Amino acid sequence: MVVRARQERPLLLLLTLVASLALLAGMAWPGVLAGWLLLILVVVARKPAVLPVEEPEVVEEEEPVFDPLPQVAATLGALDIPAFVLGQDASVLFQNKAAEKAFGALPTGSHLSAKLRSPGILDMVRETIATDEPNQIEHSERLPSERVYMLRVAPIDLGQRAPETPDDEVQKFYLLSFKDISELRRIDRMRSDFVANASHELRTPLASLRGFIETLQGPARSDPAAQERFLAIMFDQATRMSRLVDDLMSLSRLELKSHIAPDQTVDLRPLIGHVRDALLPLAEDLGVEIRTHLPEGKVEVLGDRDELVQVFENLIENACKYGQEGKFVDVYLKKGPSKPVEVSVVDQGPGIPAEHVPRLTERFYRVSVADSRSKKGTGLGLAIVKHILTRHRARLIVKSEVGKGSEFTVRF
Structure with a gap:
């Protein structure tokens, strides 16, 4: 509040008039000076009237609360891997398009267990929320097709926090991401299957072909009847190997787009x-x-x-x-x-x-x-x-x- 002083002007004018009349009436200079001094003392001794004048209050505008979720959602929406943003109670605050395509849409605010019921995934998320430390596990999905994912959950460091905000009042977010490693596992399985089975399946016809070729180069060199019989068997063995290779390649192509x-x-x-x-x-x-x-x-x-x-x-x-x-x-x-x-x-x-x-x-x-x-x-x-x-x-x-x-x- 600001105050503004105002002197009582009627009194001042009256005293000034008295002093002027005394001067005109021929009073001596000492009397005039005494009158003026009296005037000054009265003016100084009398307190001015103070009238309060209210000024309009200035309302300080509160700074808007920072909401990081739209920025996080816009960033994750551009990723081609499934990703969820979780709250401190493991509720789903956001899922990107890749996650909707892989696991189906989940209403905002729903608990993660409504879509992913694996105890390993839920335990991993709970541990990260409790300790604020990243975790990851490998997880397999069998329906609608067999897929293998490397799951990772980690706290999101937003860097937006007032210095005086207590730790228990800071809203925290966690990112759950899925990296598809099905192709790597498929290649590993194909390699082991080929070594364990295909090599065994190929060994028999190859051994048969080698034996017949040695026979044709040796004892059956001049035996047309034996040559015709052996060549027919060799053709069947080569055809068998060709079918095996064709089936392996067909299986590989099917797995790529299963x-x-x-x-x-x-x-x-x-x-x-x-x-x-x-x-x-x-x-x-x-x-x-x-x-x-x-x-x-x-x-x-x-x-x-x-x-x-x-x-x-x-x-x-x-x-x-x-x-x-x-x-x-x-x-x-x-x-x-x-x-x-x-x-x-x-x-x-x-x-x-x-x-x-x-x-x-x-x-x-x-x-x-x-x-x-x-x-x-x-x-x-x-x-x-x-x-x-x-x-x-x-x-x-x-x-x-x-x-x-x-x-x-x-x-x-």
């Missing part, structure tokens, strides 16, 4: 007819009849036509080779109004023992090694089928009973 679902529409009715026609020469050689049971109208699914042809060729060819004793292979295409599309391949062969069924889709796994090699199998056919169906978000269901045949069903 997490990308196809978006084309395929009508299964003409596709199954095409596969049956392509396998008719093989079925006739084996004495097997392929019978198809197809509904009327279109039966469409999302898929890659060439890959689905490969699936049903593998299944029907296996049924013809290993179930040829039953003389018939039946292919059923089923579609109900409220049921998924299914394709079943049924043979009347010897069947598969129950202990072998869970391992049929493993690479190089065979129920009978000798039987498989005699039928020119590579041990990779059902592994290829499994990887194609994984990409198509479909399942392979195997039912078999010894002495009663086998049924392989693809359920979309």
Whole structure:
């Protein structure tokens, strides 16, 4: 508040008038001086009237509270790896587009456990929140396709904090990021599989070829009949190696894109007819009849036509080779109004023992090694089928009973 003094002007004017009149009346100079001194004393001794004058109060504007989340969100939104911003209670404050694509959208404020239920991930996040120290673990996802991630969680240092703010009042954020290492693990697995299985599979035909070549260069040098027989066997062995290499390369290509679902529409009715026609020469050689049971109208699914042809060729060819004793292979295409599309391949062969069924889709796994090699199998056919169906978000269901045949069903 500011004060402003104001003298009482009427009194001052009255005293000035008295002194002037005295001077005009011929009073002596000492009397005039005395009057003036009296005037000065009265003015000085009398306190001035003080009137308060209120000034408008100046309201100090508060500085806006710094919210770092929009800046953090804008930065993480440009990343191509899944990332979550977590609060101090492990609630999800932000997830970028890559995280939505990989794990699905999660409402803001939801707890992380609503989307990721792995105890290892939740324990890691809790430990980082409690200690403010970064942590990382390796985590595998099996659905919708097998993926391996290196997860890392760390506190975000925002550098925005008032000096007088207590530690317990500072809002903290944590970044949970996912680095996809599926390709590295796949390469490691392929390397070990190749060393353990492919090298063994290649060793036998290579040893056979070497032996026949030595025979042709030695004792059978001048024997045309032996040469013709040995060359035929050598051709079969070379063809077997070629099939093995082709299957390995096909499996490798499928694994590269197993997490990308196809978006084309395929009508299964003409596709199954095409596969049956392509396998008719093989079925006739084996004495097997392929019978198809197809509904009327279109039966469409999302898929890659060439890959689905490969699936049903593998299944029907296996049924013809290993179930040829039953003389018939039946292919059923089923579609109900409220049921998924299914394709079943049924043979009347010897069947598969129950202990072998869970391992049929493993690479190089065979129920009978000798039987498989005699039928020119590579041990990779059902592994290829499994990887194609994984990409198509479909399942392979195997039912078999010894002495009663086998049924392989693809359920979309």
